[in-house]
Every structure is written in structure tokens, then in C-alpha cells.
Amino acid sequence: VSPRISEQAKQARRDQILSGARNAFAEHGYEGATVAKLEQACGLSRGAIFNYYASKDELFYALAQRDAARFGTLWAETGFGGLLRALYDEDPAWLGVYFEVFRKLRTDDDFRRRWAERSPDTDRALEERLRELQDAGALRADVPLETIGLFMSIVIDGVIARHATGFPTSDVEGLIRLAEDAIAPERAPRRTPARTPREAA
Amino acid sequence: VSPRISEQAKQARRDQILSGARNAFAEHGYEGATVAKLEQACGLSRGAIFNYYASKDELFYALAQRDAARFGTLWAETGFGGLLRALYDEDPAWLGVYFEVFRKLRTDDDFRRRWAERSPDTDRALEERLRELQDAGALRADVPLETIGLFMSIVIDGVIARHATGFPTSDVEGLIRLAEDAIAPERAPRRTPARTPREAA
Amino acid sequence: VSPRISEQAKQARRDQILSGARNAFAEHGYEGATVAKLEQACGLSRGAIFNYYASKDELFYALAQRDAARFGTLWAETGFGGLLRALYDEDPAWLGVYFEVFRKLRTDDDFRRRWAERSPDTDRALEERLRELQDAGALRADVPLETIGLFMSIVIDGVIARHATGFPTSDVEGLIRLAEDAIAPERAPRRTPARTPREAA
Amino acid sequence: VSPRISEQAKQARRDQILSGARNAFAEHGYEGATVAKLEQACGLSRGAIFNYYASKDELFYALAQRDAARFGTLWAETGFGGLLRALYDEDPAWLGVYFEVFRKLRTDDDFRRRWAERSPDTDRALEERLRELQDAGALRADVPLETIGLFMSIVIDGVIARHATGFPTSDVEGLIRLAEDAIAPERAPRRTPARTPREAA
DNA sequence: ACCAACGGGACTGCCCGTTATT
DNA sequence: AATAACGGGCAGTCCCGTTGGT
Numbered sequence A, B, C, D: 001v002s003p004r005i006s007e008q009a010k011q012a013r014r015d016q017i018l019s020g021a022r023n024a025f026a027e028h029g030y031e032g033a034t035v036a037k038l039e040q041a042c043g044l045s046r047g048a049i050f051n052y053y054a055s056k057d058e059l060f061y062a063l064a065q066r067d068a069a070r071f072g073t074l075w076a077e078t079g080f081g082g083l084l085r086a087l088y089d090e091d092p093a094w095l096g097v098y099f100e101v102f103r104k105l106r107t108d109d110d111f112r113r114r115w116a117e118r119s120p121d122t123d124r125a126l127e128e129r130l131r132e133l134q135d136a137g138a139l140r141a142d143v144p145l146e147t148i149g150l151f152m153s154i155v156i157d158g159v160i161a162r163h164a165t166g167f168p169t170s171d172v173e174g175l176i177r178l179a180e181d182a183i184a185p186e187r188a189p190r191r192t193p194a195r196t197p198r199e200a201a
Numbered sequence E: 001a002c003c004a005a006c007g008g009g010a011c012t013g014c015c016c017g018t019t020a021t022t
Numbered sequence F: 001a002a003t004a005a006c007g008g009g010c011a012g013t014c015c016c017g018t019t020g021g022t
Helices: A007-032 A035-042 A046-052 A056-089 A092-107 A109-117 A121-135 A145-165 A172-183 B009-030 B035-040 B046-052 B056-089 B092-107 B109-117 B121-135 B143-165 B173-184 C005-031 C033-042 C044-052 C054-091 C092-107 C108-116 C121-135 C145-165 C172-183 D009-031 D035-042 D047-052 D056-091 D092-107 D109-117 D121-135 D145-165 D170-184
Strands: none
Touching: A007 A035, A007 A046, A007 A056, A007 A092, A007 B009, A007 B092, A035 A046, A035 A092, A056 A092, A056 A109, A056 A121, A056 A172, A056 D009, A092 A109, A092 A145, A092 B035, A092 B092, A092 B143, A109 A121, A121 A145, A145 A172, A145 B092, A145 B143, A145 B173, A172 B143, A172 B173, B009 B035, B009 B046, B009 B056, B009 B092, B035 B046, B035 B056, B035 C172, B056 B092, B056 B109, B056 B121, B056 B143, B056 B173, B092 B109, B092 B143, B092 C005, B092 D145, B121 B143, B121 B173, B143 B173, B173 D009, C005 C033, C005 C044, C005 C054, C005 C092, C005 D009, C033 C044, C033 C054, C054 C108, C054 C121, C054 C145, C054 C172, C092 C108, C092 C145, C092 D009, C121 C145, C145 D092, C145 D145, C145 D170, C172 D145, C172 D170, D009 D035, D009 D047, D009 D056, D009 D092, D035 D047, D035 D056, D056 D092, D056 D109, D056 D121, D056 D170, D092 D109, D092 D145, D121 D145, D145 D170
16 A cells, blocks of 8 residues: 655654654653653654654654764764864754663663664764874873763763753853864964863953 | 650761662662652661651752752862862762752752752852962963853763763763863963873783 | 544533532541542542642532532522422532532631622522512512511521421421411411321322 | 449549540540650559550550530530531540541441441431421422432531541631521521621621 | 651552554 | 654652550
């Protein structure tokens, strides 16, 4: 039988649901985002939602996976500083979901297992890129590459945690400079602090 | 009439409850730590727990406040690097609770309000200490003090998020070096990477 | 989209719930009628009941309001004696709910407030009717109309209390005669006690 | 062994408890009067209360029995009108408890059974007294004595229900007149309505 | 005798997922 | 495909009575 609605329309619905769910999960957290709130945020009803995603858990997983991939490509495309800058420009809902992923990883074993099974393509790509940068002398070499990667992850996660929680950040550029200096090669003279946005204001 | 049990015994009970609750909250998250699980973790019954804390929320708040204060003094006493090192030595349960505090700050307005009302003594002390360090030339001066504080907070939060979530960290000392270099004055020659634990291994 | 079930079916459900609730409240009292018992009495699940009434309180209020209105119209249509007679013919469950209303009025301030806000249409109608009766010489005139109304209310409430509690009443007609004589004009010769049901038996 | 405290002191404690309990039961109803509220109302602690009465139920029963006896003697001593008058002068707490007795009789089978087992001395006395009154021509004779007793009970219960619930009553004397006329012999000329409080105002 | 701490049962309301219906 | 009604499990918390202790 032919599908009742086009594949395109179906994808649109999925996007609608994912987008609404993102807001709900970001605002209330996973447990706080009751199905009733998801309905409201999506403008759809239980039946519609559960028709596309088998359960709340499933829906969250799909959303998390999609958003995580997006962050990965963002990192790959814009680099460390670019990603940091992007995080602050982002709609906080994206970060909220990311934060909730951490939460689920911590407390939900099944989720953790599933998450680990994702194909680590982006991780590979990132590692590769770091290696290139280091070979090109753009990263300090007195520390294992792995440690540099860890440092960057930590800064990113810290930024996400703080920003998602609503802490205000005044001097984004200054912050990025500090983070980049930490992993820059020693000889590289520090960029003159031309003007941080704050001082310019 | 005199109190039934000594003040000391009462305090011991509170500690018992808080300690059990910490494990439960850390393992399952706030929502996942049902009262039944709290009972089990404390080895006490509902009656006992609710005799000391009016509600689950109250219990969590008391725990969070206490642990946050502890982290604050740890920072003040051992410095940035010391705190980072301590975080990795800690029982992850301490970090789990800290993580959950973020979660509640994000999603629970009442909690956020209450949390903001805490007296910011430790924050003051920290700011003061940073200023002294900068004046003494131990911190780079080309960036506002505020930004340095922000950077440190972000690294700390990132470490907590990652460690609480169970991500393994191999090269703690290397990481700390990176973080400290980021805020060290420019001329300070980087410490020779004497031996990172990893390289030693 | 059109509603899933017809408005009529919805009303039928409401009646089903109210009817079951009436029995449960009457038999066990407000507090004794646990939601589990309400479920059983209605033959429906929690989900169904709470879908129509937001809380046990709300359900009780809706029921009370409806039944009170019914008693009001009964009074207006059949007169004092008619109402008294009807009370003894009623299913005691109706009276039980009425009794519980008193209980809630006594102990629950919110309920009392809400109850007071009901539009007092029937009260007005009753007052009007009493005035007509008195003008027509069918009520004694040596006592304020208000007092007569009070007397009638008291007798009605007393009958409800006793009957709802299960005290047996043998001579209903005799009782009604006494109550009506109390408010009849002086000259009116007392009706010959033709036959009380008891004596006839 | 000799009693630790005198019998007199014991009785005083019992009175203290009963008196506090009366207020609590009257204000909140049986279920609403939690043991914590009873403690507060008595100024004593759980241990003390449960030392004198085995359970909340037992305490209530003792209180109810005592108060019911008091109403019985009041009726016997002051007559129908006197009792009615007294009800309006009474502290409403006494009436509240009486009201709650009805509630328990309705819903609690064990209570009902126990209550029925009380020795019906006062009932006998009342019946006797009514007979004397009727023989003396002070009560109408065209209605069975039983019915007159029922009528009086109903009026009393109605007054209690209304007054305990807090409905205001303006014209107590007028009300009493109506009630007494209902059971007075036919020929007895109605007392001139000297002045009802209301008309005097 | 009196008290506070404690145990554990049970109640209401919420919440997720399923089902009847259009 | 989409909706609203519905089922049933469960969480927090209140509440009664008991127990250890003074």
C-alpha cells in the first residue's frame, strides 16, 4: 500500500516533534518534561508523538543523538574556539538537551550502553584533526594529544553546564583566549588583547 | 524536660541521613532517588528521615548546601590546582550531588531562588584571593580578573560533569598543567613536564 | 478535529462517576471514601475519574452542588411537607452526601468559601414563596418569616442527619403533621389525625 | 505498689486531654484532628495521650460518651426548650463533637455497635418524663408519644447540625416557640409573642 | 509519667503508554 | 494519522501507634 502521507511530510512531523521536545526537555529536564508538556510544546497529541517515537525514552534518545552529531560537526568545522563561540550564540535549548544527556548517562545504565554503541565517527575525525594540528605546530607538543582533547572537552562541557544553567557570561572572547592559550604552543606569542568585547563597550 | 537523645546523637543521625542520601542522589539522580531508595541507602525508615528533613526537597537542599560549602573551602584552602586534584580523588558521590544541583538550578525555579539567597561569603573570599594572587604577579594581568574566575569555574564544572558522569580521565596532572598555564602570567616559563603520570607509566 | 466521544456519552460518564461517588461518599464519608473505593463504586479507573474531575475534592464539590440543587427544586415544587416526605423515600445515599456537605462546611474553609459563592437563586425563590404563603394566610403571622424559614431548615437538616445516620423512623406522617402544625396559622383547626401509616398498619 | 500520681491528678489529666481533644475534633473533624493537632490542643505529647487512651478512636469514644451523657441530663433537667436554649449558649465545640458522633455512627460500624451498647438509662428517663408530661396534659395527645419524641430529637439534631456548622441564628426564642407549639396541646393558647429579640431591635 | 524518635502502612494525584474512535 | 479517554503503577508524604530512654 502506498503511504498515507508523503515521506517528506513525515520528516516534517519528526522535526516538529523533535523541536518541541527540545524546548520541553531543556526547560524542565528529562523527568520534568512530562508527556503532557511534550504535547503542548509540540502542538501535537500523545497519539501523534507515540506514533513516531515508541516512548519518551526513545524520543529523547533520537533528539540527543541528532543534537550531539550537530555539535560534533560544528566542532570539526569551526574548531575549538569556533565551537565555544557558537555555544554562547546558541539557543540555550540545544545546550539544555546536551546537559540532560549527561544526566541520563550518569543515572540510566541502558541509556549509557546505547549511547556508547553509537558509531564514533566524529570522535575519530576529531582525533585525526587534532593530530594534524599538532603536526602543523598549532598545538603545544609537551603534553599528550589525548590530554589536550580532554582539556577541550572539559572546557566545552563546563561552558555548556554553566550556560545551560543560565549563569551569565560577560567576557566570552576573553574566556576563549584563555582556553586557546592553554593549548597553544609555548613560543606562540599571546595575541595582544586587542579589545575584549567588554572593554570595547 | 531534657531532650530524649543527645545533641551529638542527633547530629550523627543527620550525618547518617545526609551521607546515605548523597549516595542515592549521586547514583540515581534527584528524581530517580525515590524515598524508598533513600530509606535503603540510609538504613532508616521514612519516619526517621522525615523527622529530620521535612521533605525530599528539603533534604536535598541541606545536602547540596553542605557539600557546596565544602567545595568552597577546599578551593580556598588548596587553590585552583589543588581543588582540581581533589575532585579526581573524591568519592564520585560528592560530585554527583554537585551535578544534580546544576540540574535543579536549571529546572526548579524555587530551588534557584533559594540557592541564590545563600550568603555569598565564600564567593567573596575567592574573589579576594584572586585579587591578591594577581597583585602578586601569580596570575596573568592581560585579562580581567572576572574572566579568570569564570575560566576556572568552567574548568571545575567541566571536570565535575565529566567525572561525575563516569568518563575516565587518564592524565590528571597534564590536565591541571594546561588549566594552570592558561591563567599563568606570560613570562612564567612553563614548568618542565617533569613527568606526567602517563609518560611515567 | 471532532471530539472523540459524543457529548452525550461524556455526560453519561459524568453521571456514572457522580452516581458511584455518591454511594461511596455516603457509605464511608468523605475521608473514608478513598480513591480506590471510588474507583470500585464507579467501575472505572483512576485515569477515567481524574479525567473528568481534577481531584477528589472537585468531584465531591460537583456532586454536592448538583444534589443540593435537586433538594432545592424539590422543596420549591413539593413544599415543606412534600420535601420531608421525599427525604424518607429517598435513597439514603442522597442524604449521606448532604450530610457530608455539612461536615466539609464545618471543617474545610476553602470548601465553605466556595459553597458560599454559589448563586443563591433557590434561596431567593424559597423566600419569595414563603412570603406568598404567609400573605395568603397559610403560615402563621405572629413570628417573623425568617424564623419560620429557619425552623423549616432545622427540621429538614435534623431529618437528614437522623435518616442518613440510619435511625429508623416509624411515624413519618405524624412527624410531618407536627412540623406543619408548628408553622400553621393559629386558627386553623388541626387536621384530624385521619390515619397515620403506623396506626393504619 | 502505690500509684505514682494521685487519682485526682490522673482525673485532671484526663479532663485536660478530653477538653483539648474536644476543641480539636470540633474544629477539624475526626479525621482532620491528627494526633499532632491533638497534642497541640492538649498541650501534651503523644506518650501522655496514648498513656490514658489506647488509641485515637478510644479517646474519641470516651469524649463522645461523656458529652452525650451531659446533653441527656441537660434535657432531663431543663426540658425541651431549655435544652434548645442551652445549645445556642453552648461553646460550639461541644456541638461539634456531637456532630462528629453522627458522622462516625454513619460510617464506622464498630463505633455504631459500641455506641448501641451504652446503657440507655437516659433514654428511659426521657421517655418516662414525656409520659408524665402527656398525662399532665402538657403535651398534645393526638399523636403517639413516640412521634413527639422523634420530633424533638429531630429539632435538636437539626439545631446542632446548623449551629455546629456555623450558620447564624438570629431569633432563638422565636424558634423555640415554634418548636414548642408543635407539641403543645391544641387548646393551649399560644403564648403572646411578648417580644422576640428581633422585633425588639 | 512523659517525651521525641522511629517504623511502616496507606492515601492522593501524577504520569506513561494503550486503546477505542473518527 | 491523530485524538482523547482510559488503565494501572508508583512516588511523596502524612499519619497512627510503638519504642527506647529519662
